[in-house]
Amino acid sequence: MCILIRMSGCTRRVHPSRLKLMQPRLLWLEHRPTLSAALRRKGQSTGLKSSLHPTPAFPPRAASVYTTVPPRGPLRSVPVLCSSARGLTLTPVAFASSSASSTPTPAESVKTDTPTVVPLRDIKRIMRLAYPERWRLAAGVGFLTVSSAVTMSAPFFLGRVIDTIYTSAADTESMAASLTSLCIMLAGVFLCGGACNAARVYLMESSGEQIIRNLRASLFSSILRQEVAFFDRNKTGELINRLSSDTSVVGSSITDNLSDGLRAVAQAAAGVSMMFYISPSLASFVLLIVPPMAGLAIIYGRFLRSISKRTQDALAQATQLAEERISNMRTVRAFGKELSEVDTYTQKTDYVLNLARKEAMMRAGFFGMTGLSGNMMILSVLFKGGLLTASQHMTVGELSSFLMYTFWVGISIAGLSSFYSVLMKGFGAGAKLWELLDRKPEFPLNEGRVLPADQLKGQLEFCDISFAYPTRKETPIFQNLNLSVPAGNIMAVVGSSGSGKSSMVSLLLRLYDTDAGKITIDGHDIRDLNPFWLRGHIGTVSQEPVLFSCSIRENIAYGALNPDAVTTEDIYRAAKVANAYDFIQTFPKGFDTVVGEKGVLLSGEEPKQQLMNPKQPPFFSALDAENEFLVQEALERLMEGRTVVIIAHRLSTIKNADTVAVLDQRCIAECGHPTELLGNKEGLFRKLMEKQAFLQEEQQRALI
Numbered sequence: 001m002c003i004l005i006r007m008s009g010c011t012r013r014v015h016p017s018r019l020k021l022m023q024p025r026l027l028w029l030e031h032r033p034t035l036s037a038a039l040r041r042k043g044q045s046t047g048l049k050s051s052l053h054p055t056p057a058f059p060p061r062a063a064s065v066y067t068t069v070p071p072r073g074p075l076r077s078v079p080v081l082c083s084s085a086r087g088l089t090l091t092p093v094a095f096a097s098s099s100a101s102s103t104p105t106p107a108e109s110v111k112t113d114t115p116t117v118v119p120l121r122d123i124k125r126i127m128r129l130a131y132p133e134r135w136r137l138a139a140g141v142g143f144l145t146v147s148s149a150v151t152m153s154a155p156f157f158l159g160r161v162i163d164t165i166y167t168s169a170a171d172t173e174s175m176a177a178s179l180t181s182l183c184i185m186l187a188g189v190f191l192c193g194g195a196c197n198a199a200r201v202y203l204m205e206s207s208g209e210q211i212i213r214n215l216r217a218s219l220f221s222s223i224l225r226q227e228v229a230f231f232d233r234n235k236t237g238e239l240i241n242r243l244s245s246d247t248s249v250v251g252s253s254i255t256d257n258l259s260d261g262l263r264a265v266a267q268a269a270a271g272v273s274m275m276f277y278i279s280p281s282l283a284s285f286v287l288l289i290v291p292p293m294a295g296l297a298i299i300y301g302r303f304l305r306s307i308s309k310r311t312q313d314a315l316a317q318a319t320q321l322a323e324e325r326i327s328n329m330r331t332v333r334a335f336g337k338e339l340s341e342v343d344t345y346t347q348k349t350d351y352v353l354n355l356a357r358k359e360a361m362m363r364a365g366f367f368g369m370t371g372l373s374g375n376m377m378i379l380s381v382l383f384k385g386g387l388l389t390a391s392q393h394m395t396v397g398e399l400s401s402f403l404m405y406t407f408w409v410g411i412s413i414a415g416l417s418s419f420y421s422v423l424m425k426g427f428g429a430g431a432k433l434w435e436l437l438d439r440k441p442e443f444p445l446n447e448g449r450v451l452p453a454d455q456l457k458g459q460l461e462f463c464d465i466s467f468a469y470p471t472r473k474e475t476p477i478f479q480n481l482n483l484s485v486p487a488g489n490i491m492a493v494v495g496s497s498g499s500g501k502s503s504m505v506s507l508l509l510r511l512y513d514t515d516a517g518k519i520t521i522d523g524h525d526i527r528d529l530n531p532f533w534l535r536g537h538i539g540t541v542s543q544e545p546v547l548f549s550c551s552i553r554e555n556i557a558y559g560a561l562n563p564d565a566v567t568t569e570d571i572y573r574a575a576k577v578a579n580a581y582d583f584i585q586t587f588p589k590g591f592d593t594v595v596g597e598k599g600v601l602l603s604g605e606e607p608k609q610q611l612m613n614p615k616q617p618p619f620f621s622a623l624d625a626e627n628e629f630l631v632q633e634a635l636e637r638l639m640e641g642r643t644v645v646i647i648a649h650r651l652s653t654i655k656n657a658d659t660v661a662v663l664d665q666r667c668i669a670e671c672g673h674p675t676e677l678l679g680n681k682e683g684l685f686r687k688l689m690e691k692q693a694f695l696q697e698e699q700q701r702a703l704i
């Protein structure tokens, strides 16, 4: 449909390659955001910038950007060739907006209250999660029942063995016969129990992993569907922590743990029943200890649930910090902040440690109590059971069986308390996950009108637009902004840093909705259009290149609607249209060169040409001049017949535009043909251009 171009103050050209696989009607090229812009986005003052040098209207940029737009077909992203200190890189760029991340306001953050009782809906959520695995889990429970029955029958039969030894001690032969048959039978039963136990563990663990995987997939899908403002409020590291750590805590709380918990319940129930069967009076006496222990377990479980939630939140914050610093390592290194960042991270992890210590204290007290009560139970059995045996009310075998059941019941109660505590941890960690999973995005991803291809001309209208970012409602970016871009025209948008050039593009891509006014494409309000379709018809090219850590081939194919259906010929054709084919072929692995995260490995790959002739001037600087022409040419080809919005600072780029719009004071202050606007000596555009020219001269002089 149309093309949006954002360009910086230095050399920049456009290079078409991935866009070959798509058909945008609008392309946007963007420059690298400045430090001042980054600071502004964080809501900080720009004092640093003004103390270093006067705020330029168009700050000089460090990198050149080459971008291309493909011809027909659905557009998802745009490859960018970027010549910088790292060398020349090729990148797919889907959205070039330099979005700001700002601290979530308490009202906007996901709620964090922990109710003291597990709400029924949380239990239902957990059950729903386990539902797809119901058959495996049911089979697991079946095997569990058999293996528990075997385990719990063991003390009874072992008691019989003891009684056989004692009662038939006089008749050695019959004792040996009974003992042999009993032992053979018991060995068979135990073998069967062992097999059932193994089957139970396998079924429960594999369905556990499946549940965790389903949970992660649903969560990731829910996160990716959220509107862009959601990501301004919720930080990447935190979301990643939810995806990795919280899902695992929740998943294991309902699988391995559930399996162990069920086993503990079954064994405790069977054990208690057998204790009553053998000696009701002794069982009533021994089990008096259970009610106080159960009360203690409930209090402990509640504490655990709340502390687990706090621990997961604290961990998410620590991960957020680590993610942000590691992904901006160059900035950290440039400012020599490694040690202070380590301190900050250590403080965050210290907080996690403090919470873990509190949990450890409670755990120590609780498990100390359960251990003590278990031993007290055994002691009481020996005491009272010994008296009953002495008074001939119990045989030695019965006492032995009873003692073993007491052991089992003790172990099962300990297992139950551990099950309960892990389950409570799961509920604690799950609170935030449910909110993320249930969150409805503010705008739909793939709903709304789709215009027939023949109706699409690419006329853009910004009508009375007022807008402020959701995280900074008090700072309006636009107020009653009006701008019209006729279909097929090239419109250059200029303005000082922070005047809202990128924000205009974000609104056009419907990354945010306007507060008032509307944006139309061929007279259709973009809010009525399907956002997925809309973005598919807008090519955006940013100066800030984004490469995924896979091969150049995969990076180019990323732009296609169905990357798996893209053939090698498609990739080569796209690269040729972008004038990037020869350049890519110079790498030893050609299109299979793995570019590494953000493309860093690409600069490490020495092109063959340089390897062959080390005396040649550095490859990239030689290629730059050549590429400048190639990319410019490719871009010009691609701009034909499309509406193009260029965000640029250099007069050489702007003067080819049909119209220039100058952004100032939250609206379009001047609009007209570049020559006409330059003719107005008092005009804002003229002043901006003079400042730019001055800066370039200054730059040149500094370089000399």
Ligand SMILES: Nc1ncnc2c1ncn2[C@@H]1O[C@H](COP(=O)(O)OP(=O)(O)OP(=O)(O)O)[C@@H](O)[C@H]1O
Binding pocket: 032, 033, 034, 037, 040, 041, 042, 098, 099, 100, 101, 102, 232, 469, 471, 472, 477, 495, 496, 497, 498, 499, 500, 501, 502, 503, 504
């Ligand atoms: N996601 C965001 N959340 C909050 N504020 C933002 C966001 N993105 C940009 N801003 C703010 O909006 C204002 C306009 O930013 P924008 O990036 O559109 O300006 P620009 O003219 O493109 O600037 P530059 O040329 O320096 O990139 C700035 O004050 C910026 O801090």
